[in-house]
Amino acid sequence: MAFGPHLLLATLEGLVTAAVLALTALGLSLVFGVMRIVNVAHGEFFMLGAVVAWFVANAIGAHPALGFVAALIVSPVVVGIVALVAERLVLRRLNYDPEATIVATIGLLYVLQQLALTFYGPDARPVAAPFSVRISLPWFGYSGYKLAVIAASLAVLAATWFLLARTRIGLVMRATQYDRETAQAFAIPVDRVYAGVFAMGAMLAGLAAVLIVPISQAHYLMGLDPLLLSFIVVIIGGLGSLTGTVIAALVIGLGDGIISAFFQPTLAKMIATLLVALVLVFRPQGLFGTTAR
């Protein structure tokens, strides 16, 4: 393939990565923005979404589309419930202390990961895509499903934006993010907002995983990469900023796609991680966020 079409292919692949990454990172960003905690187990919610999707699709033996749609509904709900339980039992008791939360979520990471290992096993297993249409471009055929993933992600991002910017729930969330004490004084049930946000963050990750699982397989260790990439996105884009997260996801997703097509992945990851660490050192508010109150 000539360079041009190769680049186009890499770009499309990058967009798919960016689409999924945007949803995952958004979940992490919302949780930090509103609750001011870092959830290290975020990647495991992602993995959980994929694994549950496999169980559901496998249980519904009929047409793959049915299985997929069922997974699309069931997976995020299951992940959300797990997140709520964790939030109630652990995070709330810690009073959302930043350091303690990180340690606890590291523990949660291992618990979820190893439970997946125990009940799902060490193998990577595929889930069938709901449809397999190929779009014929002049230079190559491209999976219609992948394009659908991009569209779906855009839809969810738009819905989330709408929720945050235009609904009362979103207003309540933003108020709690801005000033917790004042929000309490206005009779906003901060505890419930926190529970809801934490569940929502997890569900976004779970949903993203369901979208990606027909493309890449479900594996019990698949949570680590999205976690690190989400971290990078959120740090670059600015913690708590929706626009920043989306733009950063785009940049990193595309960058990852293009660089992976031309360079060795390990080197790329190395340089990316180093650059992001340096950004955090010298410009803690990221590129779009405002300095924390």
Added chain:
Amino acid sequence: MSAPPLVETKGLSRSFGGLKAVDNVDFALPPGEVRALIGPNGAGKTTFVSLICGRLEPSSGTIAFDGKDITDLPAHRRVRQGIAYTFQITSVFANLTAYDNVALAAQRVHEDRHRRSERVLRRSILDALERTGLADRAAQQAKHLAYGHQRLLEVAMGLALQPRLLILDEPTQGLSDGEIDNFVGLVKEIARKATVLLIEHNMDCVMRLADSITVMEAGRILAEGAPAAIRADARVQRAYLGTAA
């Protein structure tokens, strides 16, 4: 004034986003004086003294201490030059005893002066505790002290630093009348050897202690002068909405 000022600021300003907390302040404090800094809430008093002791960096302007420019000097170096600050919002070591709190202050001074004797160190710690009336509470953990006593612990730590300039930020908050009386006596005694810059809302205290008063409002100096003159100043009375004494 024959002696050069101990603290001098020129055009000192500090902004937070759009808000000018300290606005172009020229200030001079001669050595040996007890200066009260008063003004309504939000006038910029704490911000101003935070700039002097180095907790905050100025947006513009200069600060000089004992004739030397300290504008770029980091906070811990200013403390070693002789500026001590007691926090407005109590900031002691909650889990350490009162004794250990003061010890941290005294130890640093002790080391700076290359003294080795444990006995001398112990004496200076107990001395600071006695002068602030905390000697019988020395073994108590700071977090178990009453609020007013925590404020006194702040003062004790400031004393143990043996400073040339002691900045007291609302030290009598939470103290009973009797304790305030003791406190006034303490400051008068401190003022014999050190310069004192006192932020206070308790006007009785101010009138008893201050050699002169600086009034701040909205980040600027509104008036400066002898206590009686300030008391009578119409602008000051207006700034406080009619209450000056």
Added chain:
Amino acid sequence: MSAAAAPKVWLLHLAVIGLLAALQFLLPDYHHGVVAKVMVLAVFAIGYNLLFGYTGLLSLGHAMFFAAGLYGTGLAIQHLGWSAPLALLAGVVVGALLALVIGLLALRTTGVAFMIVTMMFAQVLYLTILYFSRWTMGDQGFVLPQGVRAVDLAGLRLDLTDPATRYWCALSLFAVALFASLAVVRSRYGRVLIAIRENEERTRMLGYDTFSSKLLAVVASGTISAAAGASYALLFGYVGASFASIQYSILPLLWVLLGGAATTLGPLAGTLFMQYAVDIASGFTSAWLLLVGLALILLVLFFPRGMLGTLRERWLGWLP
């Protein structure tokens, strides 16, 4: 104030060392090797505790210091042909230098950002080790030839592959680290670190240069961890990338939390307990990391002071 407790403290620590020495003769072969390994890893935990327990800085990247020592020593032997003592020194020096650089960068951040930055720097080192797998043998790692793992000391040849010699070396290293940490913690510098942990701004406003103190703590912590890594290479002969992975950044945190942060003997207690807990769990399931996860959650929820920390709080207030 605690001068009166000093003899008790020293006796306790000497007793612990004495007990470990006695175990040399009492333990069956398998446990012999495990305890030797635990002592070396406990040194890693002591290094971590200095920064986390006493200074209050939670690093999620300490694997990089252990790995710096491990690979510094391992590569010096494997590719430069250095002798064991020289290679040990190399590992320690590499670790110290890395700690200095990381400290200068990471200390510009605090709290959560510090955790993330240290985690990322460690990840970069891990990826670097994988990238240069031509020399580092990547994930697989390499084994140091037995012949090199020996020290010639005044005519005597100490074969580090011999279990008894290995145990004595591990014990010596541990003893040095233990007493060094005890000395630091009871010194004025130690009290400054604790003050920084309790209230950094207050400490600064008492005239202490908190940045320098913290930087020194990072370097000391990193150097001790590197010494553990370097010793591990010499005593156990295996150098592999897994020691640079995030798991080896989480483990010292777990050991210290479990044993009791800000206690001198906590690191040993935590490492010993977890080593055996994991050993037993691995007998039942390959998902033994589940135990690590549960332990972390339970510790942080109900037992934040750990074993020796709780002991100190309830009964033995003089425990350092």
